[in-house]
Amino acid sequence: MKINRVDEFKQTIEKIRQGEIETTLSSKERLLYPKFMYHYTDINNAVSILKTGKILSRNEAIKTGLMQNDNASQTVISQTENDFKNFVRLYFRPKTPTQFNNEGVRCKKTKSENFDSHCPVPIFFLFKSAELLASNGVMFSNGSLAKHAGIELYNTPEQFESLSFKEIYHNSALKYDERDHVIKMRHTELVKADFLSLEYLDVIVVRSYAEKDFLQYELGDLIKEKYNDKIKVDIQHKLFLAKWSYINEVRLDDSKIKIIFNIGEHDSEFEIVVILSDITTKNEFARSNLVSWNMVRDGAEWNLNIASPRSEYEITIYFDEYIVYRNAFKTISNLPF
DSSP states (O other), X not given: OOOOHHHHHHHHHHHHHTTXXXXXXXXHHHHHGGGEEEEEEEHHHHHHHHHHTEEEOHHHHHHHTOOOOOOSOHHHHTTSOGGGGGEEEEESSSSOHHHHHHBXXXXXXXXXXXXXXXXXXXXEEEEEHHHHHTSTTEEEOSSOOTXXXXXXXXXXXXXXXXXXXXXXXXXXXXXXXXXXXHHHHHTOEEEEESEEESTTEEEEEESSHHHHHHHHHHHHHHHHHHHGGGEEEOTXXXXXXXXXXXXXXXXXXXXXXXXEEEOOSSOOOOOEEEEEEOTTTOOEEEEEEEOOHHHHHHHSEEEEEOSSOOXXXXXXXXXXXXXXXXXXXXXXXXXXX
């Protein structure tokens, strides 16, 4: 009996997951990575994607004004063929070299000259691999489309099975003479022209509970309800590198706020500003500037008292000029009406 395209792709995916096709992934990574195709973006773009119900190509997002944050390196994107900018692009895996260079907020003194854009609050969209691969108009590469001319695109299950998975899913130390080639292969992509619907979106992944709260708040009640069950926190850092500073958790009360930080491995020094505003008018009523980053680094948390208790308010937190958290506090009434 002839099997359908989805099942043909699934057969290869299962061979990878069971170790029948060689990779250098750990057993846990091997079971996870091939199940999904990965779209990596900033929270502002993620909100736009979920509200519109589709991911747009770079050129289409720019044309329609829907690209809220450009997390692509201008150095890299300027060397990428323009035709490829008409595609929505997903990776075969998380923890790519690009992600290493742009995940999280970079403070002013450590921002890389070579990677001049970054992804302050990163979000992963995980799509079901087999179903997406079998979809009309979907193609895939055998290596990165960025800075590489003449890359061919494929679309059949047979071509998929012949890909260089040992290099695509390469997670071990690199030898000097293989470095450039393996980095290119780690960026192997799935593409679709113009836009990609969210039909096969399975999971939305964030780094922390604070960033989950931020995403849910930005979505609004209607969209949040639609996607709430899909939003997961990557506590074990299966997808995120988590090497730069961000907010782990924010606990809100009518008279006090506790901010718990993830302190990054790298040298970071931010100006942190917390702004409290009226939910309805958005008028600011309190502001606190954390002058010394050492206060955060040494304690990993910050407690803020509200002078006059409030039954509701909006809170916004900045690292330098980047919003890294926004949410609202509302007192829950016990009255039955």
